Amino acid sequence: MTRIDRADKKFKGTVLVAGATGRTGRWVVRRLQAHGIDYRLFVRTGSKAIEYFGPECTDRLVSGSIENQAELETATSGCSAVISAIGAYVTDPDAPPPSTIDRDGMSTFAKIARSNGVRRFIQVTSLAVTRPEHPMNNYGEVLSMKLQGENAIRSIYSRTGYSYTILRPGGLQDGEPFRHDLRFGTGDILTGVIDRSDLAEAAVVSLWHPKASNMTFELIRGEKKVCSSFEHYFEQLP
Numbered sequence: 491m492t493r494i495d496r497a498d499k500k501f502k503g504t505v506l507v508a509g510a511t512g513r514t515g516r517w518v519v520r521r522l523q524a525h526g527i528d529y530r531l532f533v534r535t536g537s538k539a540i541e542y543f544g545p546e547c548t549d550r551l552v553s554g555s556i557e558n559q560a561e562l563e564t565a566t567s568g569c570s571a572v573i574s575a576i577g578a579y580v581t582d583p584d585a586p587p588p589s590t591i592d593r594d595g596m597s598t599f600a601k602i603a604r605s606n607g608v609r610r611f612i613q614v615t616s617l618a619v620t621r622p623e624h625p626m627n628n629y630g631e632v633l634s635m636k637l638q639g640e641n642a643i644r645s646i647y648s649r650t651g652y653s654y655t656i657l658r659p660g661g662l663q664d665g666e667p668f669r670h671d672l673r674f675g676t677g678d679i680l681t682g683v684i685d686r687s688d689l690a691e692a693a694v695v696s697l698w699h700p701k702a703s704n705m706t707f708e709l710i711r712g713e714k715k716v717c718s719s720f721e722h723y724f725e726q727l728p
């Protein structure tokens with residue numbers, strides 16, 4: 491894994507990783523570690539976090555659900571940024587629906603984070619959130635719920651001293667990072683796939699890259715190409 495010297499790290503605060511035991515969240519943690527950035531893990535199941543990150547993660551763990559305001563208060567307290575890769579399990583009939591997680595949960599999370607002084611809020615959503623006719627909307631209107639969650643974050647975080655980034659990835663795959671070119675776009679017109687590892691790296695770079703501030707953008711992978719940094723892809727953004 492590409493490791494960056496701690497002296498060169500570009501973000502100095504503590505990042506709360508929400509959904510840290512999910513497939514993208516796990517990569518966000520690994521990329522924060524690679525950049526030497528301090529983090530906390532917001533997870534529902536502590537034992538799952540210990541399984542993925544080892545017993546040494548115990549001091550960084552905050553247990554809770556995006557549905558519980560008191561747990562969100564505790565989790566965000568003392569953090570300077572959030573990277574959230576939480577999303578509803580749309581094919582599980584026993585799981586809370588997208589209206590609870592992707593719309594209401596996202597909105598409440600952003601409100602509580604801002605009131606606790608968290609300056610940067612970075613959220614992973616999806617391509618096609620602006621397309622109500624998309625077949626994924628047959629699952630609890632998940633894309634439309636994510637769009638409403640995004641709208642809430644944009645509104646809550648558009649305030650002097652605070653900023654957001656919304657990353658809308660294509661279909662998620664599980665390859666290693668830095669093996670493909672990336673394509674960034676706006677206006678929800680891209681289609682394609684991207685590796686969770688590359689999505690995670692782009693979310694981490696969003697912490698400090700000026701082009702990511704108050705930006706909503708789509709991202710997919712392009713040609714196979716070995717690279718070591720994603721900073722230049724952000725220059726494609728308006």
Ligand SMILES: NC(=O)c1ccc[n+]([C@@H]2O[C@H](COP(=O)([O-])OP(=O)(O)OC[C@H]3O[C@@H](n4cnc5c(N)ncnc54)[C@H](OP(=O)(O)O)[C@@H]3O)[C@@H](O)[C@H]2O)c1
Pocket residue numbers: 508509510511512513514515533534535554555556557575576577578579586591614615616617659660661662663686
């Ligand atoms: N799959 C795709 O092709 C695709 C494409 C575009 C965008 N997306 C979106 O990208 C994001 C990441 O996807 P992924 O496949 O990497 O995610 P994933 O593996 O399904 O993980 C989802 C995460 O959300 C957490 N979560 C769910 N309900 C929660 C709650 N009530 N409170 C706290 N955490 C909760 C889960 O916690 P646990 O670990 O405790 O279960 C898990 O960490 C999701 O928002 C997804 O909708 C997915």
